[in-house]
Amino acid sequence: MDPERAHLRAITAAARAAPLLGLARWRVRDDRLSQRVWGIRFPNPVGLGAGYDKWGRGIAAWQRLGFGFAEIGTVTAQPQDGNPTPRVVRLPADRALINRMGFNNDGAAATAQRLAQWDRRGVLHRIPVGVNIGKSKVTPLEDAKRDYVASLDRLWPYADYIAVNVSSPNTPGLRELQETVALGGILEELVDLNRVKANLTGSRRRPILVKVAPDLSDGQFDAAIDLVQEVGVHGVIVCNTTLARDGLRSPTALVDQAGGLSGAPLAARSLAMLRRATARAPGLQIISVGGISDADDVWERLAAGASLVQVWTALVYGGPALVARINRDLLARMDAEGVRDITELIGSGA
Ligand SMILES: Cc1cc2nc3c(=O)[nH]c(=O)nc-3n(C[C@H](O)[C@H](O)[C@H](O)COP(=O)(O)O)c2cc1C
Structure with a gap:
C-alpha cells in the first residue's frame, strides 16, 4: 500500500479504536515520567511529531497510545491539497522516510472548529496539544507574517503551545524565513498577538x-537561537x-x-544541534x-x-506499541541507574 494511505488508515484506525484500546495496555502512567x-x-516526555495528524483528527487516540503530548499540523491559514501523490517514500534499509507532502491540511478555520469539537467533548487537553503553523503556499513569502498571524488568531484558544514552522523543505522558499530579519x-x-489574546481572555x-x-x-x-531568546520566544x-x-x-x-x-x-545531526543549542x-x-x-535515544x-522529545518515522517502523515500549524502558533504565524522576535526567549529561 502507498505509505501515505497506510499512514492515514493508521490514524483513522487509531481514532476509531481509541475508546476500545484498554487504557492499561498502552498508557504507562508513572509520576516519575511527568x-x-x-x-x-506533561505526563511523559514522548510526543507525536508534527505532520502525522495535520488535521487534529486523532486527538482521542494520541493519549491512549501513550503519548505525553501531541503536535497537530502543520496548519496553514488557507486550506490546501499539498503536492501530487505519491509523496511519501519508505527507505526500510535506512529506517527512514522521504516526504514531499507540501502541507496538505484543512486550513486554520476548519482545524479550529475540529479542535473546538474535541474541546466540547472534554478530550482536547487530556494531554498537551501543540499546534504547528506554517505558511500557505498561495501567500507570497513577503506576506508570510500575515499568514502566521491569521493562523495563530484562529488556533490560539485550543493550543497548549504553538510551533512556528519555518523549516519544511516542501513549501518553496519557506526555509528562507529562518533568516533572522524575516524570522x-x-x-x-x-x-x-499572544500577549493581547492572553490579556483579553484573562488566560x-x-x-x-x-x-x-x-x-x-x-x-x-x-543566529536563530540568539534571536529566539531576544524576542522572548519560549523554545525551539x-x-x-x-x-x-x-x-x-x-x-x-x-x-x-x-x-x-x-x-x-537524521539522529546524529539532530543530537549535534541539540548539544549546540543547549x-x-x-x-x-x-x-x-x-x-x-x-528509550536509549530518548535518554x-x-x-x-x-x-x-518527539517521534514520527519510528512509529512507521515500530508500530503503535512504540510509545508504551519507550516509556516502560525509560522507567526500567531510571530504576537501574538510580534516577528518581525525569527532571533529574534532563541536562545531566548522563
Ligand atoms: C510524512 C511526514 C510529514 C511531515 N509533516 C510535517 C509537518 O507538516 N510539519 C512539521 O513541522 N514537520 C513535519 N514532519 C517532520 C517531523 O515532524 C519530524 O520533525 C521529522 O520527521 C524528524 O523526526 P523523525 O526522524 O522522528 O521522523 C513530517 C515528517 C514526515 C515523515
Missing part, C-alpha cells in the same frame, strides 16, 4: 516555539526533515526522491526530534538537555 514545562504538565518580524508579531500566554531545519549552517543556527524544536542524503544504504531510485529525509539517518542557550527549552526510535536527548 514534569511541568512552561507551567504545563524576527514574524516572531515579534506572534509574541504581540495564560501560549508558549511559542520555533521549529528549525537541520540544514542550517552552524552560524545560521546560532530541533529539527525538521533534511535535504541531505549522506551515508544512505537504500537504492539510488529511493535516495534520489525529492523531499525531506527523516528517521535514523551550550549556547542554557535555560532554553528544547523539543528534540529526529531519528529517535527507542540521550534528555541527558543532553532536551525537555521533551
Whole structure:
C-alpha cells in the first residue's frame, strides 16, 4: 500500500479504536515520567511529531497510545491539497522516510472548529496539544507574517503551545524565513498577538516555539537561537526533515526522491544541534526530534538537555506499541541507574 494511505488508515484506525484500546495496555502512567514545562504538565516526555495528524483528527487516540503530548499540523491559514501523490517514500534499509507532502491540511478555520469539537467533548487537553503553523503556499513569502498571524488568531484558544514552522523543505522558499530579519518580524508579531489574546481572555500566554531545519549552517543556527531568546520566544524544536542524503544504504531510485529525509539517518545531526543549542542557550527549552526510535535515544536527548522529545518515522517502523515500549524502558533504565524522576535526567549529561 502507498505509505501515505497506510499512514492515514493508521490514524483513522487509531481514532476509531481509541475508546476500545484498554487504557492499561498502552498508557504507562508513572509520576516519575511527568514534569511541568512552561507551567504545563506533561505526563511523559514522548510526543507525536508534527505532520502525522495535520488535521487534529486523532486527538482521542494520541493519549491512549501513550503519548505525553501531541503536535497537530502543520496548519496553514488557507486550506490546501499539498503536492501530487505519491509523496511519501519508505527507505526500510535506512529506517527512514522521504516526504514531499507540501502541507496538505484543512486550513486554520476548519482545524479550529475540529479542535473546538474535541474541546466540547472534554478530550482536547487530556494531554498537551501543540499546534504547528506554517505558511500557505498561495501567500507570497513577503506576506508570510500575515499568514502566521491569521493562523495563530484562529488556533490560539485550543493550543497548549504553538510551533512556528519555518523549516519544511516542501513549501518553496519557506526555509528562507529562518533568516533572522524575516524570522524576527514574524516572531515579534506572534509574541504581540499572544500577549493581547492572553490579556483579553484573562488566560495564560501560549508558549511559542520555533521549529528549525537541520540544514542550517552552524552560524545560521546560532543566529536563530540568539534571536529566539531576544524576542522572548519560549523554545525551539530541533529539527525538521533534511535535504541531505549522506551515508544512505537504500537504492539510488529511493535516495534520489525529492523531499525531506527523516528517521535514523537524521539522529546524529539532530543530537549535534541539540548539544549546540543547549551550550549556547542554557535555560532554553528544547523539543528534540529526529531519528529517535527507542528509550536509549530518548535518554540521550534528555541527558543532553532536551525537555521533551518527539517521534514520527519510528512509529512507521515500530508500530503503535512504540510509545508504551519507550516509556516502560525509560522507567526500567531510571530504576537501574538510580534516577528518581525525569527532571533529574534532563541536562545531566548522563
Ligand atoms: C510524512 C511526514 C510529514 C511531515 N509533516 C510535517 C509537518 O507538516 N510539519 C512539521 O513541522 N514537520 C513535519 N514532519 C517532520 C517531523 O515532524 C519530524 O520533525 C521529522 O520527521 C524528524 O523526526 P523523525 O526522524 O522522528 O521522523 C513530517 C515528517 C514526515 C515523515
